[in-house]
Amino acid sequence: MNGATQDGLPRGHAPVATRQDDAAQYLTFMLGGEMFGIGILAIREIIEYAGVTEVPMMPPVVRGVINLRGAVVPVVDLQSRFGRAPTEIGRRTCIVILETRHAGERHVVGVVVDAVSAVLDIPASEIEPPPTFGTRIRSDFIQGMGKLQGRFIILLDVSQVLSLDELGAFETSAAGQELSPIA
16 A cells, blocks of 8 residues: 555544544643644643753753653653654643553653643544645644645654653653653
């Protein structure tokens, strides 16, 4: 099938909703002046940016770790992950706590965003496939482009953005302490 699934989507870009009239919910947020969205099912919570402890020898995209109710959670700077300058922390900066799956295990990771906007319903009919070129981030990071009120929202593929194969440092810190998974 030449890299495409049965429904014609490129591998790794599963449809968000199953019927044209279905709508999926996305948490939208600002990052570097652009609007992004993440499927609400991957979101555990949103917290104020505070208490991030830097960990030596972590990749530059990892800001550090936080203590989330006794669990050590790595915090990724999405701006850095996208190859941009690190996020400048402001009064609206938040950490979005996400849950991902890798090799059958659950992993909890925080991502730094400039500001959380809203939870939006985006109908499947208003989601376009990711562009093949011209984006300022890797195309495999994009699940689709949501159209809403005349503008596009970049819908992220969390499993690609937070790929533990690429960011292997999530699994253990320099001291060997487990960073994930947590319950």
